[in-house]
Each structure stands twice: as C-alpha cells, then as structure tokens.
Amino acid sequence: MWRFLARRLLELVVVFIGVTFVIYCAVFLLPGDPIEALGGDRPLPESVQQQLREQYGLDQPIWQQYVNYLGGLFQGDLGTTFTGQSVSEQMANRWPTTITLALTAWVLTVLISVVLGLVAGLRQGSAIDRSVLLGTIIAESVPVFVMGITAQYVFGIMLKWTPIAGIGDGWPRAFILPALIIAIYGLAGVSRLMRGSVIDTMQSDFVRTLRAKGLARRSIVGLHVTRNAAAPVVNVLAIQLGSLLGGTVVIEAIFNINGVGQLLYKAIQDQEGTLVVGVATTLVLIFLITNVVVDVISSLLDPRIRND
Amino acid sequence: MTEPATVAIDGNFDRATTRGLWATLRGRLQFWVSVVLLACLAIIAVIPGILSGFFGQSDPRSCDLLASNRPPGPGHPFGTDVQGCDVLANVLFGTRTSLFIGLTTTAICLIVAVVLGTLAGYRGGWVDSLIARGADVVLGFPFLLGAIIVLNTAPDRTPLLLSAVLAFFSWPTFARLIRSSVKEVREREFVQAAHALGFSQLRVVLTHVLPNSLAPTLAIAATMVGGVIGAEATLTFLGVGLVPPSISWGVQLSTAQSYFQLAPHTVVFPSIFLTVTVISLIMLGDALRDALDPRGRA
Numbered sequence: 001m002w003r004f005l006a007r008r009l010l011e012l013v014v015v016f017i018g019v020t021f022v023i024y025c026a027v028f029l030l031p032g033d034p035i036e037a038l039g040g041d042r043p044l045p046e047s048v049q050q051q052l053r054e055q056y057g058l059d060q061p062i063w064q065q066y067v068n069y070l071g072g073l074f075q076g077d078l079g080t081t082f083t084g085q086s087v088s089e090q091m092a093n094r095w096p097t098t099i100t101l102a103l104t105a106w107v108l109t110v111l112i113s114v115v116l117g118l119v120a121g122l123r124q125g126s127a128i129d130r131s132v133l134l135g136t137i138i139a140e141s142v143p144v145f146v147m148g149i150t151a152q153y154v155f156g157i158m159l160k161w162t163p164i165a166g167i168g169d170g171w172p173r174a175f176i177l178p179a180l181i182i183a184i185y186g187l188a189g190v191s192r193l194m195r196g197s198v199i200d201t202m203q204s205d206f207v208r209t210l211r212a213k214g215l216a217r218r219s220i221v222g223l224h225v226t227r228n229a230a231a232p233v234v235n236v237l238a239i240q241l242g243s244l245l246g247g248t249v250v251i252e253a254i255f256n257i258n259g260v261g262q263l264l265y266k267a268i269q270d271q272e273g274t275l276v277v278g279v280a281t282t283l284v285l286i287f288l289i290t291n292v293v294v295d296v297i298s299s300l301l302d303p304r305i306r307n308d
Numbered sequence: 309m310t311e312p313a314t315v316a317i318d319g320n321f322d323r324a325t326t327r328g329l330w331a332t333l334r335g336r337l338q339f340w341v342s343v344v345l346l347a348c349l350a351i352i353a354v355i356p357g358i359l360s361g362f363f364g365q366s367d368p369r370s371c372d373l374l375a376s377n378r379p380p381g382p383g384h385p386f387g388t389d390v391q392g393c394d395v396l397a398n399v400l401f402g403t404r405t406s407l408f409i410g411l412t413t414t415a416i417c418l419i420v421a422v423v424l425g426t427l428a429g430y431r432g433g434w435v436d437s438l439i440a441r442g443a444d445v446v447l448g449f450p451f452l453l454g455a456i457i458v459l460n461t462a463p464d465r466t467p468l469l470l471s472a473v474l475a476f477f478s479w480p481t482f483a484r485l486i487r488s489s490v491k492e493v494r495e496r497e498f499v500q501a502a503h504a505l506g507f508s509q510l511r512v513v514l515t516h517v518l519p520n521s522l523a524p525t526l527a528i529a530a531t532m533v534g535g536v537i538g539a540e541a542t543l544t545f546l547g548v549g550l551v552p553p554s555i556s557w558g559v560q561l562s563t564a565q566s567y568f569q570l571a572p573h574t575v576v577f578p579s580i581f582l583t584v585t586v587i588s589l590i591m592l593g594d595a596l597r598d599a600l601d602p603r604g605r606a
Contacts, residue, residue, distance in 0.1 A: 011444065018445035026458045134338075137594055141587040143538040145545045146579045149565055157569065245450055253546055265546075268460045280457060287450045 004299055008292050016288055017070070023280045024066045027273045028058075056082065056274075069277070078281070079274040081267075087278035091260060097167065098252070098259035101182070102244045104175050108183035109190060109244075110237055116187070117194020117233070118226060124199055132191065140188035144247065147181050148254040165256040178255045182247045186240050193236055197229040204228075238294040245283055329523075332599035339595040345588035353407045356400035365394035368401045368555050377571035387573040390563060395574055398560055399581050405556040406585060409467050409474075409540045410533040416475035417482055418529060422518070424479070425486030429521075430494060430513060436487075443480035452539065459548045467556075470549060474536055482525060482532075489521040496520075527597035534589030541582050557582045 044052075053059045057068055072079060078087035120132040155177055156164035167174040201207060202225060210220050249261035256262075260279055267275035333339045352359060357366045364383040371393035380387040386395035428439040446454075454477050462469055493499060494517060502512045543549035544558025545565075552559055557578040564574035 011441075014441055015444045015448045018441070019448040022445065022454070023457055026461055029461070137590055138587055141534065141538070141590045142583050143541050143586065145542050145561070146583060149561075149568065149575065150579070153568060153572070249450075249453060249456070250542060250546065264456075268456070268548075276457065280453060283450055283453060284448055288448055 001299070005296060008295055012288055012292050016285065019284050019288075020070070020277070020281050021066060023277055023284075024069065025062060027276050028062060028065065052082075073281070078278040081272050081275050083272075087275055090263065090275060091279060091282065094258065094260045094263050097257060098245065098248050098261065100171060101175055101179055101248050101251070101257065101259060102241070104172070104179035105182035105244050105247070106237070106241050108179055109186045109240060112183065113187050113190035114194055114226075114230065114233070116191040118198055118221075118229075120191070121195040121198025121229070122202070122221065124195075129195075132195070136188035136191055139184045144181060144185055144250050145254055147184065148178070148251060151177055151181060152255070165254075167257050178251045178257060182244055182251055185247060186244070190233060190236055190240070194229065194233050197232050198225060201225050201229040235294060235298045238290065238297070241290055245286060329596075329599045333595060336595050336598075338591050339599075342588040342592040342595065345584060346592065349403055349407065349585055349588070352400050353404040356397070356404055360394065360397040360400045363396055365397050368393060368397035370394075377567060377574065379571070380573055386577045387571065389560065389574045390567055390571070395560070395577055398555055399557070399577050401555045402557040402560060402578065403581065403585070405467055405550070405554060406537045406540065406582070409471050410537040410589070412468065412471040413474045413478070413536040414529055414533050416471060417479045417532070418525070420475065420479045421482030421486055421525075422522075425483040426490050426513060426518065426521075428483065429487035429490030430517065432491075439483065439487075443483055446477060446480050449477060452542065455539070455543060456546070456548050459543060465549065465551055467550060467554060470540060470543070471536075474539055478532065478536070482528065485525055485528065486521060489524055490517055493517050493520045523600055527593050527600055529593075530596055531590050531593030534586040534593065537582070537589070538586045 043049075050059075057065050060068075069079065076088075078091075080086055081090065116132050116136070120129040123129050152164050155161045162177045163169050163174050207220060207225060210224060248259060249264060251257070252259045252261035253265060260283070264276065264279040264283075266272075267279060360366050360368070363385045371391045372388070373392045375384075375388050375392045376390050378384060378388045378392075384394050384396065386399060389395055389398070424439050424442075428436040455473055458473050458476075459465060459470070462473075499512060499516050502516050540549055540556070541558035541561065544556055545562045547562065549558050550556045560578040561575060561582075564571070564578070568575055
C-alpha cells in the first residue's frame with residue numbers, strides 16, 4: 001500500500017511540474033509585452049520599464065523564471081500581479097463561489113444519475129430504459145453554452161424562476177440553474193455506469209438467494225442492490241468532482257458569476273501572467289489531488305488495482 | 309507460400325468482425341438516423357453556397373446594414389443578424405468550418421495517437437513510461453482550460469490552428485486505448501506466427517497488429533468529432549476560438565448572444581445546427597460502440 005501511495009505521489013509531482021511548465025511557457029512566451037501594456041497609450045519611460053522587468057524577473061530566461069516560481073510556490077507564495085496585488089488574495093474571495101457552484105453541481109449529478117441509472121437498470125430493455133439512454137446522450141451532446149443561454153432565456157426571462165445572471169440572490173436560487181447545467185454534462189456517463197452496475201448486481205448470486213428466501217423486491221433493491229451497485233460509480237463520481245471545476249470556467253462566463261473562472265478570464269485578457277499561472281496552477285492541483293485521493297480510496301476498497 | 313497463410317488468418321478474423329459489426333448496425337434505427345443526418349450535413353458542407361443561394365442569399369458576407377436583425381421572411385428564411393447578414397448562408401457555411409475542424413482535429417489526433425500508442429504498446433519499457441507520463445501531463449488539464457490558455461496567446465487563430473490545439477489536448481485518450489489494444493493483439497498467435505516467419509517488425513506492426521487493434525477507436529473517433537465541434541463552438545463563444553472573418557456557428561452565437569431578446573432567431577438557428585450535428589455524431593459513436601462491444605448494452 002505504501003509503495004502504491006509513494007508511486008502515485010511521485011507521478012503527481014512529475015505531472016504537476018509538466019503541466020505548470022506548459023502553462024508557464026504558454027503564458028510568458030506570448031507575444032506582447034505586459035510591462036509595455038501597463039502604460040497604455042502613454043508609454044512608460046524606458047528606465048521604469050527596465051526596473052519593473054527586473055522587479056518581476058522578466059529579464060531572466062524562462063526556465064529561471066519558472067524555477068523561481070516553483071520555489072515561491074513551495075513556500076505558499078503565488079506571486080504578485082503587475083498592479084502589485086497578491087495573487088492568493090485575489091483568489092481567496094473567489095474560491096468559495098466556485099467551490100459552492102462545483103459542489104452543488106456535483107450533488108445534483110450524484111442524485112440524478114443514481115436515480116436514472118437505478119430506474120433504467122431495474123427495467124432493462126423497457127421504454128423507460130431506452131428513453132433514459134437516449135435522453136442522456138442528447139443531454140450530453142448539447143454544448144454547455146447553448147444549454148446555458150437557452151436555460152437563461154426559458155427560466156430567467158420567460159418563466160422568471162431564477163435570476164438571469166449573477167449570484168446576487170445567493171444560494172440556492174442563483175446557483176441552481178448554472179449547477180444543473182454543469183451537472184447535466186456529466187450525467188450521461190455516470191447514469192450509464194450505474195445502469196450497467198445495477199444490471200450486473202441484479203443478476204448476481206446473492207440477489208438470487210435473497211429472492212429465493214422471499215425477501216420483498218423493495219428491500220432487495222433498497223437495501224442490497226443500490227448499495228452494491230453504487231461501489232464502482234463512487235469512483236467515477238469522485239473523479240468528476242475535479243473536472244467539474246473546469247466546467248465551471250465556462251458556466252461562470254455565461255452566467256456572469258464572480259468565481260475563479262471569471263478571474264482567470266479577466267487575467268488572460270489583462271495579460272496578468274502571474275495571475276493566469278496562479279489560477280491555472282491551483283485548478284490543476286485540485287484536479288490532480290482529487291485523482292490521487294480517488295485512486296488511493298479505490299485501491300483500499302479493491303486491492304487488485306494496486307498491481308495495475 | 310507463407311504469404312497466403314498469414315493473410316488468410318488475418319483476413320478471416322477481420323472479415324468476421326466486420327460482418328458481425330455490419331449485421332448489428334444494420335438493424336439499429338439510431339445508426340440510420342445519424343448516418344442520414346450526417347450525410348445531409350456533409351452535402352451542406354460541400355456546396356453551402358448553392359444551397360443557400362437556392363433560398364435567397366448565397367453569399368454569407370454580403371450584408372445589408374439597413375436590414376439588421378430582421379426576423380425570418382422571404383429571401384432570408386432564417387432572418388438576418390445584427391450586421392444584416394443572411395443567417396441561413398452563415399449557418400450553412402459554418403457547417404463547413406465545423407466539420408473541417410472536427411475531422412481535422414480527429415485526424416491529427418488519430419495519427420499522433422496511433423504512432424505513440426503503438427510505440428508504447430508494442431515496445432513497452434521506457435518508451436511506454438515516457439509516453440504514459442506525457443499523456444498524464446496533457447490529461448492533467450481540466451476540460452478546456454489548457455485550450456483557453458494556449459489559444460489566448462495565439463496571435464492569429466485560424467481553423468487549422470484551433471484543430472492543432474484541440475488535438476494536442478485530446479490525443480492521450482486515444483493513445484491509451486490503442487496502447488492497451490496493441491498490447492493485447494501483440495500476444496495473439498497470428499502475430500507470433502508472423503514473427504516466426506521472419507517478417508520485419510514494421511511489417512508485423514503495419515499489416516498484423518494495427519489492423520486488428522484499431523476497431524475500438526472507431527467508435528470513440530466518431531464521438532470525438534462531435535465533441536470537438538462542440539468544443540470549438542464553446543471556445544469561439546468564449547472569445548478565444550475563431551474570430552470574424554472566419555464563419556462559424558460559434559462566431560454567430562457569440563455575436564447573437566447580446567441580441568437574444570431582440571432577435572432570438574439569430575441564436576436559435578445556429579444552436580439547432582450545432583446541436584443536431586453533435587448529437588448525430590455522438591449517436592453514431594454510441595451505435596458503433598454497442599456493435600463493437602455487445603456486452604456494454606447487456
């Protein structure tokens with residue numbers, strides 16, 4: 001077990017360095033000079049620009065800058081923006097919004113997909129089963145932003161059930177619609193998995209035994225099948241939690257929600273390199289750590305995975 | 309003398325798979341619906357000008373500012389957008405862009421994945437580990453985040469560049485699939501027989517291993533074309549994808565979003581085309597996957 005954990009952690013470090021380096025290069029090798037852009041139409045004196053470049057280490061080669069950045073990162077310092085604000089502070093009040101959105105979306109995914117998978121799996125081959133399958137394919141196919149603007153129009157403008165954009169109304173009213181749209185995106189995969197798992201469990205020996213001893217169908221499904229069928233699904237659901245954060249970036253832009261995604265977006269437009277790298281790094285880190293935690297938990301549940 | 313024998317072994321295997329696949333697909337309504345829809349879209353992509361000219365305006369760039377945001381009517385069956393351009397002509401020309409991006413991305417992705425996946429699965433050892441770590445790094449980016457960052461730094465975003473970036477972030481899924489199926493096929497008897505006959509490594513890989521390892525990727529490739537088309541539209545909508553002179557559904561939708569209440573038709577028609585295209589590709593991929601792996605459906 002410890003060897004497995006050590007190997008996964010080592011992989012995490014390697015991947016993390018690789019990913020952050022790609023991000024770093026993409027951001028800082030870009031054409032366009034952020035220092036020059038600071039001055040706008042009235043360029044800053046050359047000496048001031050030079051001093052600022054030295055202050056932010058922009059005169060060093062890219063690998064040197066990256067190593068410095070990593071060094072700061074290990075001390076919990078994400079750097080400062082070109083306007084002198086601390087990157088971590090900028091992010092601090094944005095994270096709660098994004099995490100609330102992602103968690104709400106995740107809970108919705110869990111509830112809806114488990115119910116859909118259970119209903120479809122228990123009535124395999126029926127009209128309900130087929131419509132669940134087709135429905136989830138269609139739901140998965142509609143691009144997130146198309147669904148977003150349609151939902152804004154229908155629920156926000158026509159029915160006036162939810163606010164059109166922003167989070168002024170607080171949780172849950174303002175979050176429910178964007179969260180639902182993020183949730184729908186992951187629905188197809190998870191409900192299919194649940195369905196397959198339910199079908200397998202229903203055909204297993206212990207269910208036959210329960211039936212033979214005359215247990216009511218309701219208790220068989222409620223007590224035994226659901227719990228056993230959910231095991232493989234838990235794994236996927238946990239991985240989804242990480243990728244949901246990526247989904248929120250798109251949804252935040254459509255619903256004008258002031259989360260980390262919007263911050264990233266604005267940072268990209270303002271050429272705030274350190275801020276872009278900082279936000280992207282934290283997103284990637286959360287994503288990677290979730291994956292490792294999931295791997296460890298599932299290897300505890302099923303030791304066969306460790307030898308993979 | 310040895311030649312026909314190996315061909316027969318491979319041939320039988322392949323033909324049996326293909327026949328079974330076709331027999332399953334032929335009976336599925338889902339398969340035919342998606343094939344017919346995709347055929348229509350392909351025709352549109354080839355001759356968008358002729359088709360839209362048939363309904364009125366054949367040039368998507370010929371716009372009349374006085375006729376801005378007009379609802380559907382004679383001469384403009386889908387109405388006009390804020391610049392007074394014909395929505396139908398733009399939607400039809402957008403089909404070409406979207407299919408181009410979808411197919412190009414998937415093609416680039418497949419080439420990279422086949423080369424790397426085969427290398428990893430066939431060679432194993434450090435080559436395998438190196439490619440696996442590379443795949444891990446790319447998969448370390450949450451959905452669309454990597455593309456957003458990279459594309460934003462690109463000065464001139466053409467459809468080809470967008471394809472290259474999207475392909476860069478999607479090859480690992482394919483490569484892993486090909487790797488595991490190459491690993492499995494490599495151990496089969498006909499591959500060992502080919503080795504025993506003294507064929508070169510390259511020949512064994514090209515004529516025996518690969519043809520028998522690619523089937524599972526077929527289904528995912530179809531799904532991916534759909535996914536890429538959706539991703540392009542999303543990126544364009546967010547402002548980091550294609551930019552106007554390019555004609556695409558994403559460009560139309562990102563402009564139209566601001567006039568949603570004023571001119572809903574400018575949002576509705578591109579959305580319908582986009583959604584139908586993605587749905588038919590994903591349905592096709594789904595039907596192929598079922599036919600390739602009947603256990604999945606149970």
